[in-house]
Amino acid sequence: MVIRKRRRGKYNAQPVVIDGIRFASKAEGAYYMLIRNKPHKITMQEPFEILSAFKINGKRYAARKYKPDFCFYDGEKLAKVV
Template identity: 45%
Template structure:
């Protein structure tokens, strides 16, 4: 594959880290392809932006840390969020934990999360709402 330089190490879902065309290190080759697509379309976006979904709190004297959701891409138009995209490599990466974080994000920020799955046969991304 031209343009993608795989690096050592893999995630528990066997996704190999890769570099996008501008040298940005991505968690998977599918993320690197989506990153390159956004660069090609000159979209205004952030990669791996963190959003707090549960603030830190104390219950019966025990402290609990805040919880965050980190979508893969946040796309902006006129400085407003228009789309939140999470790139998935298949059903194995769509865990119950990931679904819960997405639902908590959607409830708090009133913004749908788009799941982008890469179709290796066509070379295109199939997008659907989480």
């Protein structure tokens, strides 16, 4: 029987749970602690489509998407992405 060690991530980030929310790293959790009581509307892990799907010479390319850790809104307007 071969026992394999669990491989660590590229940046050796350790997950952390704060207020019942699991964050991928301690740094992300610490940033959440700083911003959680701010008056702005904050969303987490909201996906954005950077580039729509397209075709060139009959070859189809998939849409490009980005999922930031935090998005800040000022009313309905996107103010900041972290």
